[in-house]
Amino acid sequence: MYRILSILTFLSFTIAGFAQKTIAIKCGNLFDATTGRLLSAQVVVVKGSTIQSVTPEADFKEKTDTVIDLSAYTVLPGLIDAHTHVLLQQDVTSQEYADQLLKESIPYRTLRAARSAKISLDNGFTTIRDLETEGAMYADVDIKKAINNNIIAGPRMFVSTRAINTVGHYALSPKEYNWELDLPKGIQEINGADEARRAVREQISHGADWIKLYTDRGYYKAADGSYHSYPNFTKEEIAAIADETINSGKKFAAHAMTRDGIIYAINAGVTSIEHGFGMDDECIQLMAQKQVYWCPTIFICDYMAEGREKEGNPMDRLFMQTFPAMFKKALQAGVPIVYGTDIGGYSWDEPQAKDFEYMVKWGMTAGQAIQAATVTGAKLLGKQGELGVVQPNAFADLIAVQGNPLQNITLLQQVKWVMKNGVVYKSVAGR
Numbered sequence: 442m443y444r445i446l447s448i449l450t451f452l453s454f455t456i457a458g459f460a461q462k463t464i465a466i467k468c469g470n471l472f473d474a475t476t477g478r479l480l481s482a483q484v485v486v487v488k489g490s491t492i493q494s495v496t497p498e499a500d501f502k503e504k505t506d507t508v509i510d511l512s513a514y515t516v517l518p519g520l521i522d523a524h525t526h527v528l529l530q531q532d533v534t535s536q537e538y539a540d541q542l543l544k545e546s547i548p549y550r551t552l553r554a555a556r557s558a559k560i561s562l563d564n565g566f567t568t569i570r571d572l573e574t575e576g577a578m579y580a581d582v583d584i585k586k587a588i589n590n591n592i593i594a595g596p597r598m599f600v601s602t603r604a605i606n607t608v609g610h611y612a613l614s615p616k617e618y619n620w621e622l623d624l625p626k627g628i629q630e631i632n633g634a635d636e637a638r639r640a641v642r643e644q645i646s647h648g649a650d651w652i653k654l655y656t657d658r659g660y661y662k663a664a665d666g667s668y669h670s671y672p673n674f675t676k677e678e679i680a681a682i683a684d685e686t687i688n689s690g691k692k693f694a695a696h697a698m699t700r701d702g703i704i705y706a707i708n709a710g711v712t713s714i715e716h717g718f719g720m721d722d723e724c725i726q727l728m729a730q731k732q733v734y735w736c737p738t739i740f741i742c743d744y745m746a747e748g749r750e751k752e753g754n755p756m757d758r759l760f761m762q763t764f765p766a767m768f769k770k771a772l773q774a775g776v777p778i779v780y781g782t783d784i785g786g787y788s789w790d791e792p793q794a795k796d797f798e799y800m801v802k803w804g805m806t807a808g809q810a811i812q813a814a815t816v817t818g819a820k821l822l823g824k825q826g827e828l829g830v831v832q833p834n835a836f837a838d839l840i841a842v843q844g845n846p847l848q849n850i851t852l853l854q855q856v857k858w859v860m861k862n863g864v865v866y867k868s869v870a871g872r
């Protein structure tokens with residue numbers, strides 16, 4: 442009898458130990474990402490890693506295991522940055538890029554990436570689409586795995602591994618070095634449709650969630666004021682990449698600056714255009730019509746302009762002159778605009794929420810800008826209802842700021858509290 446009792450006691454203790462605790466989060470204001478508006482005095486109940494309910498505080502009666510009082514704060518869904526590089530630590534100059542590839546081992550870069558991932562989480566970006574490792578092979582898959590296994594703290598990651606470009610069209614460039622050296626490359630180089638297909642298969646087999654390709658290079662401004670570039674792939678190569686990616690149930694993102702890369706990528710079936718700093722009216726119309734996402738990465742263009750101009754490349758400065766008007770056009774035309782920063786291209790010690798300011802200055806309401814980093818980001822990732830919203834069954838990814846971000850968008854640069862998957866990673870005194 443004693444034996445049976447002790448087994449029963451052990452069992453019930455074990456079951457209680459595994460039972461998911463409930464947390465009630467009292468929100469002073471709650472951002473409703475679906476409508477882009479704030480709701481006042483709401484209670485969000487989290488159970489395990491998901492949201493169980495959202496109720497006006499006046500109607501809330503449930504008893505929960507814990508209460509987190511954020512009644513002095515505005516709570517929002519965890520933000521999504523759709524363009525990051527955790528394995529890159531700024532490359533304003535080509536020397537900064539080369540130093541990382543030539544002087545830092547992949548293990549060292551991966552340790553630095555763990556720091557980048559933690560910064561992203563502290564910044565309130567609880568989900569990132571990390572768009573290539575810049576020569577660090579498949580280390581993004583390891584970072585993602587370490588986060589998912591609770592070895593390190595970081596955001597949910599959608600990774601793209603090595604990215605694809607054609608031979609000779611990406612750093613490090615042989616013409617800048619002793620040609621006898623076998624230089625490391627920031628991407629996987631391919632030549633011809635078969636190698637393109639092979640690269641996609643290899644990357645997916647190593648854990649790529651997305652395929653990233655670079656569809657143009659050598660951007661310039663023509664005498665008539667239009668922007669142009671050189672396409673990197675043959676039609677056969679890009680068709681092979683698209684075909685293999687889509688047949689594997691994945692999507693691809695294209696780094697494309699001007700119409701020569703953008704239209705190429707759209708015709709191949711791209712899901713998102715990255716940067717697109719020099720897009721024209723035809724690109725805008727096509728993207729709106731086909732609902733191709735645009736990830737504009739604005740702050741980095743401004744950030745890079747001076748340093749790159751000193752190096753003899755004035756393009757970012759030129760793009761910045763025409764960017765505001767083009768952004769307004771794309772917004773009015775109905776191009777789905779998603780929030781993405783390209784952080785890593787600029788220092789991880791700089792703000793990750795800076796793009797919001799430009800988006801609002803250039804015509805979005807603050808609510809629309811936050812939607813770009815929540816509901817629209819979730820849609821891009823195929824995670825509607827799971828990410829970017831505070832509603833039952835969504836992941837419990839929540840952040841809090843002090844004040845009203847719809848009145849002051851820069852508050853998103855000072856995220857005070859972060860929860861991911863129901864776990865608090867950044868807390869304000871006692872919460």
Ligand SMILES: [Zn+2]
Pocket residue numbers: 524525526572783786
């Ligand atoms: Zn990038």
